[in-house]
Amino acid sequence: MISIPVVLYARPAIAAFAAMGILWGTFAAVLPDLKAMLGVDEAGLGLLIFMTPIAAITAMLAAPAFGAALGRAALPLAVALMAAAFALPGQASVVWLFPLAMACAGAATGLTDVLMNARVAAMETARGLHLMNLTHAAYSFGYAGGAVVTGLLRGANWGPGAVMGTMAALGLACAALTLERNGRIEGLRKPKDGSALPLGLVPVIGGGIVLIAFMTENAAENWSALHIEKSLGGSPEEGALGPALLALTMGFARLGGQWVAGRVDPFTILRAGAVIAAAGALVVAQAGGPGMAYLGFFVMGIGASVLAPTAFSLVGQYSTPEARARAVARATQLGYFGYFVGPPLLGLIAGAFGLRFAFVFAACLVGAVFLLAPLLARQRA
Secondary structure, rough: OOOOOHOOOOOOOOHHHHHHHHHHHHHHHHHHHHHHHHHHOHHHHHHHHHHHHHHHHHHHHHHHHHHHHHHHHHHHHHHHHHHHHOHHHHOOOOOHHHHOOOOOHHHHHHHHHHHHHHHHHHHHHHHOOOOHHHHHHHHHHHHHHHHHHHHHHHHHHOOOOHHHHHHHHHHHHHHHHOOOOOOOOOOOOOOOOOOOOOOOHHHHEEEEHHHHHHHHHHHHHHHHHHHHHHOOOOHHHHHHHHHHHHHHHHHHHHHHHHHEEOOOOOHHHHHHHHHHHHHHHHHHHOOOOHHHHHHHHHHHHHHHHHHHHHHHHHHHHOOHHHHHHHHHHHHHHHHHHHHHHHHHHHHHHHHHHHHHHHHHHHHHOOHHHHHHHHHHHHHHH
């Protein structure tokens, strides 16, 4: 059971995760309209959004310095920048402007990613709580809400510019909720006196699991609407329901994971999640209609929901207190590379082999968790 005091304590991080979910859920659900606006195919669209991961990784490298310089204002400002950036792609009807707009969205998201995950790790340590599943659930619920509202607006014949501008305003409201009196994130920067402890393999291996989880999760969320509408003949409302159902399932599953954390061995959670997520992706790949695809997204969401939060928590637990913030930041940088690379990579695969094969690839990819989990378990010693 999640208590109200815990929710209030985690409110700034919950608001940041929810804002990111709303904005990316909007993007996933409006993607068919953006594709039509730009006049490109799946492979072309995948190339156009490839600037996003480059900008995101660059911003992630600058995030520790940004957070250290701005103190408690860093997270609210990052979320506000992210919201403003997501108003841009809907206005970029000229093909060459679209990658620049997505680069702005990617950079602001990468900055926010590092800061909000580091803030959650600090909150967990300060109170001895498990908050990763709770905050990631906020992302999933925000994603579902953004996708559903976007589907309704598309059904009412709103254009992508109006849709993304409206949802960006909602993201700005979430940014105001991230303000807190003592929100400075300590330990982001490496000490200059030579006393810094080495991070070791923990953030690398843990970040690898997060990379796989987010590459699979975000690719499925971003291309699910297009799969339902193009491959399965669904309507815009039915297409928007795909990413919404996936995200909503992940949100509730992560709330369940909040209760399971600390009661079940985390590596058992990782293995079970990988199997379930792969099975769901295969169902989506073989679906004959929207209904079967929804079932696949439901199963996929249950499995994928626990992978990233569990890996993030393990990175925090296996790192020394002095290096914890830097370790989580390093894992975030590696993990969220998959968050951004997944959608364009799946787009290129879909353009070459079809959307069905792209989801088969996602099922194979998540199986790599079985290789990385034992490596991370060895770091306990």
